[in-house]
Amino acid sequence: MLILTCPYCGVDAEETELAPGGEAHLKRFGPGASDEEFRDYLFARENPKGVHFERWRHAHGCGKWFHAARCTMTLEVFGTYPAQTTKPPKAIREAITAKRPGWTWREFE
Structure with missing residues (x-):
């Protein structure tokens, strides 16, 4: 089961408490x-097939939209951050690169 931490209220929410919103950024x-x-x-x-940035809504919680970086194959979550962020935070990009050397997706710089 996918568990994401809402960056607004800090709740570790199961995917049944969340609503997917598609691709982020x-x-x-x-x-x-x-x-x-x-x-x-x-x-x-x-x-x-791998790392993806997605939009999620904490539907059965605070109701706010946020972004999540996760692996679509393993459900490994690299982090969550507010939806108003225009690019993934550096710490999340570094965490992805540390576990997946050579990883590229989009240029956010």
């Missing part, structure tokens, strides 16, 4: 976006 386009930008926002998603 997507650039959302507003009015005036090109057809290609809007298409990519709707349909172009990472679906890695």
Whole structure:
């Protein structure tokens, strides 16, 4: 079972207490976006076998959205952080790199 710590209220919540929200750190386009930008926002998603950054909502708790870095194969959680964060915190990226040398995904720098 997947257990994530809510960065707001500090509760270790089981996945039954959470609601998934898809991929984290997507650039959302507003009015005036090109057809290609809007298409990519709707349909172009990472679906890695391994480390992934996701959005979750603590639905049966504080109700707030947050991000989680986890491995989709092993359910290993590298950390959680507030949804308002525009890129994964350095400590989480370093924890992933320490366990998975050579790991790359997106450039957040």
